[in-house]
Amino acid sequence: MEAKPGVEKKEKDWEPRILAFLCRWCSYAGADLTGSSRISYPPNIRILRVPCSGRVNPLFILKTLRSGIDGVLVSGCHPGDCHYTAGNYNARRKFAILSRLLEYVGIDPRRVQFSWVSASEGDKFAKVVSTVVAEVKALGPNELFRLAPADQTAPEPVSPQR
């Protein structure tokens, strides 16, 4: 019974963990500028630097969600500004399909967000992160893969096909 207040406290103090894939040329530099401009933003994001938003394989996002992280942010250069000319255009197509699929299977689109932040947009980066953190916080922890009681029993062995 003593553990109960602890659990409640833990739930109350819950803070989302968000993984941010930032493109090396724009968004990572933008995040750097946020810091050097002394703009504060929530500390809930863990930044992973990638060469380009086009480097972000949809598998990374799926794996991140599966590992129990509460939200994902992918950020790259504005269209037309890609260091590799078209990496973000290609990425945009993949993300458009992926985010619709995720929504279709029931993963809230606010858990997986995308943004364009250039190296000179330190204030925008802070705003994007604050919005994402606030939205994920409102959604609550990612419990999609937490074992439901039914998950601990073996699935029905009988094939539904006749």
Added chain:
Amino acid sequence: MKDELIAIVTKLFDEGRIHHFLGYKKGTLKFKTTPLIALNREDLQGLWVEDFFASNLALYLKEIKGKVGLLVKGCDSRSLVSLIKEGQVKREDLYVVGIPCPGQIDPGKVAEAADCEREELEEISRRGPEVLIQVNGQEKTFPKTRVLLDKCLDCQYPQPLIFDSLLPGEYAAPVPKTNPPEDDLHKKPVPERWAVWAEQFRRCIRCYACRNVCPACFCPRCIVEENMPQWVSPLPTVGDNFVFHLMRLMHVAGTCTSCGECQRVCPMGIPLMKLNDKMADDLRELFDFVAGVDLDKPLPFRTYRQEDADDFIK
């Protein structure tokens, strides 16, 4: 029809235009066919062209190299177009024989309609828009629409899109164009959809039949078998099944022609085609792309437009 096919293929073998021919032969189970890979003209005697050729022979092109002839239905020819676009096969290496398809009967649906086990079905035959069956000495008839595979109900490509010769017969859609049944998942709010899909993913036993039967899945090494790093655990948990199925979809995006083989072979009856259809709808809506139809149009992820949708990006 069999004689005509044998005549065509014998000629091809004699002229040395093909080294293998892919067709169907009678399966060991009732109302099933298995693929026949003919190496010479003698093997052709086993060919079967009567009925029940649901499987998509384009699948075997990833394993059979060299010049190949094969039988295709209208829908299968879209897989060929996709594979040619992906650079997996060369058009000049293929000799494509189109076969008229009156819509493939799903024995499972027949058994369900007749309220019996599949093994009890004695005879299935066609008569116009109806399907006649014999079960336990009784004769029953059902309308075609009730017993055809789901994909056949909305058949839009009854005639092969690429072919070198066509077997005689009628190349009309098996049923007049019907609107596919509405997907009620779209009506549900997003958080409720997960409960539905988690239940489906929970049942997946990860036999990989869907991957193995898919003509569009041709990676030499699949990510699910990679262990450095291990992207997906081999254990069939909801989470890993989710990663596997979604990743598979992303891999076949633009190549998947909604041939429906993944769902047909799924031993757990998971409605995988819902996901594929959803993706096909999105590709059409966002990028005006229909897989396996146009040889010249670039694949959706190999190209881009500056004005592509980005309303979902902050």
